[in-house]
Amino acid sequence: MHEMSLTEGILQMLEDQAKAQAFSRVLTIWLEIGELSTVDPDALTFCFEALRSGTLADGARVEIIRLPGQAFCMDCARTVRLAQRYDSCPDCGGDSLQVTGGDEMRVKELEVE
Amino acid sequence: MCTVCGCGSETHSHDHPHDHDHGHGHGHDHDHDHDHDHDHDHGRDLHFGTGPARAHVPGMTQSRLVSIEQDILAHNDALAAENREILRDKGILALNLVSSPGSGKTTLLCRTAGDLKGRFAVSVIEGDQQTSFDADRIRAIGVPALQVNTGKGCHLDAQMVRRAIDKLAPADDSVLFIENVGNLVCPAGFDLGEAAKVVILSVTEGEDKPLKYPDMFAAAKVLLLTKTDLLPHLSFDVERCLGYARKINPALAVMRLSATGGEGLEAWYDWIAERRRQVLAARAAALEAKLDAVRNALNRG
Ligand SMILES: Nc1nc2c(ncn2[C@@H]2O[C@H](COP(=O)(O)OP(=O)(O)O)[C@@H](O)[C@H]2O)c(=O)[nH]1
Ligand SMILES: [Mg+2]
Ligand SMILES: [Zn+2]
Ligand SMILES: [Zn+2]
Numbered sequence: 168m169h170e171m172s173l174t175e176g177i178l179q180m181l182e183d184q185a186k187a188q189a190f191s192r193v194l195t196i197w198l199e200i201g202e203l204s205t206v207d208p209d210a211l212t213f214c215f216e217a218l219r220s221g222t223l224a225d226g227a228r229v230e231i232i233r234l235p236g237q238a239f240c241m242d243c244a245r246t247v248r249l250a251q252r253y254d255s256c257p258d259c260g261g262d263s264l265q266v267t268g269g270d271e272m273r274v275k276e277l278e279v280e
Numbered sequence: 281m282c283t284v285c286g287c288g289s290e291t292h293s294h295d296h297p298h299d300h301d302h303g304h305g306h307g308h309d310h311d312h313d314h315d316h317d318h319d320h321d322h323g324r325d326l327h328f329g330t331g332p333a334r335a336h337v338p339g340m341t342q343s344r345l346v347s348i349e350q351d352i353l354a355h356n357d358a359l360a361a362e363n364r365e366i367l368r369d370k371g372i373l374a375l376n377l378v379s380s381p382g383s384g385k386t387t388l389l390c391r392t393a394g395d396l397k398g399r400f401a402v403s404v405i406e407g408d409q410q411t412s413f414d415a416d417r418i419r420a421i422g423v424p425a426l427q428v429n430t431g432k433g434c435h436l437d438a439q440m441v442r443r444a445i446d447k448l449a450p451a452d453d454s455v456l457f458i459e460n461v462g463n464l465v466c467p468a469g470f471d472l473g474e475a476a477k478v479v480i481l482s483v484t485e486g487e488d489k490p491l492k493y494p495d496m497f498a499a500a501k502v503l504l505l506t507k508t509d510l511l512p513h514l515s516f517d518v519e520r521c522l523g524y525a526r527k528i529n530p531a532l533a534v535m536r537l538s539a540t541g542g543e544g545l546e547a548w549y550d551w552i553a554e555r556r557r558q559v560l561a562a563r564a565a566a567l568e569a570k571l572d573a574v575r576n577a578l579n580r581g
Contacts, residue, residue: 169465172433176352183355188346198352205465205495252494253527262527266498272352272469280343 170206173272174214178222180274185223190279193224197276201269203236203252236269325412325427326444356470359438363473366445371453371563373556376436376472378496379480380489381462384506386414388480388539389457393423396549400556401454405444407436407461414459424448435466438473453560455552464493475555476501483507483514487521490528497528504548505534509541 181193196215200206208231215229236249242261249269255262351357367374377385386406393402404425406415415427426448428440441458450456458474460467467477479500481489484507490497497503503525505518522534533551537544 169434172435172437172466173352173469176355179355180348180350180352184346184348190344190346194343205468252498253491253524263530270495274348274350274352277346277348278343279346 170210170214171218173206173211174218177215177274178218178224181222181224181277184277185279188279190277191223192280193227193277194280195228195230195278196224196274197230197232199232199234199271199273199275201234201236201271203249203266203269204272206272208233232275234269234271237267238264239267240264325415325429326440326447353469353471356438359442360471360473363438363442363445365473366442367456367473367475368559368562369566370450371560372450372456373454373552373559374456374458374472374474375552375555376458376460376467376474376477377480378460378464378467378477378500379462379482380464380485383462383480383482383485384539385459385462385480386417388504388506388537389459390417390421391539391542391545392548392552393418393457394421395545396455396552397421397423399553401451403448403450403454403456405436405441405448405456405458407440407459409433409461424450430461434461434463435470436460436472437470441472453563455556464489464496468493468496468499475559478502478504480504480506481521481525483511483516483518487517488524490521490524494528497525497532500529500532502533502535502551505536506539508536508544509538 177196177198181196185191185193198211200208200211212229212231215224215227219225219227236251237246238249238256239245240247240256240259240261241263242256243259245258246267247256247258247264249257249264249266252266254264256264363374377389379385389404393404396402402423404415404418404423406412406418406425406427407430408414408427409430409432412427412429415425418425426444428436428444430436430440436458445456448456458472460472464479477496477500479496479502481503483505486492503522505521511518518536525532525534535544535547535551537548539545
């Protein structure tokens, strides 16, 4: 399951950050998940809640911030909203789109102690 | 250094981390070395358990916010960059083969490695969750292969590949094929340090797979449409499938082939040979620059 391995990556990052930034417990974690990333926010939250026990994020709250899909359209030479990777340009119908945002999978911020 | 967030929220105390009074004396053990916990070696194969290292530290301090701003895959990306550098220095062209289970990765690799091994050195890293059958199939044709069992993991990661490279020790200026775990989702996100991801789609699958797994088709440089020998028996619409794939990734190189029948393999081999030439040319240039530097130093006395 995709979200499982990502969650393991997050927990590893928390461990590394705990050493670097001297904290011992995570109370809240803010994740930025783009609309075009393959991550399903509900599945990620589910996995996090399943894997967090016994780690420094035991009982931590997950807050997911959705970032909108964005692309640069070569045809109309501007940035447009993109709901799905294979959509055409909503303005001109062109297919020469370069994804510029919305594929993020980031740990943004933590509340720690 | 205090890297507290700039969110302006005054309800959180922004203590300097080093001023923290950790009553428990910070004595918890963090001596795991970023390896997965339950690795063990079985002869010539590598086996990985999964699961992050655990820490259990009760704290009684005030809460604060820390800004992280890190990609979830940052750790893997950094290791992959190291792999890429190692491979570049040795002149090794590494190709990461991805597909759904059963699309024909191992069959194609057996055929490809067998056909190319007389032209240049080739070796194979075989990723699978449990068995070592695939590596056995490669070794049977006289090509060095290492099985990497990922256990629960549904993809190879950069760390596993690094250890596999260390163990397999592919020859300088060779071609290294990496067969990923059969899965079109996770392997898209996990960079291994390869020169290119090669996505394999067989004509027995749905034409709309590129749309269902857009990340993989966006991440790949090559699409191999395989099992074309079966086309006469199917209603698979090749042009529609390739249209979807190009819509996701206009730069995708596309080849059609049959690993069992043999048609289309020459174009695939030509593509590999051309990529290998580019890797070797870059290595030769780097070595010449090094040699020049040494000669210059020598001339200066
Ligand atoms: N007809 C036909 N069958 C193939 C071809 N390539 C692979 N297969 C069959 O597809 C099945 C799965 O192949 P395998 O290489 O194990 O797939 P993998 O899971 O992607 O490694 C096997 O039964 C192969 O014989 C091909 O080009 N044509
Ligand atoms: Mg296989
Ligand atoms: Zn997965
Ligand atoms: Zn447009």
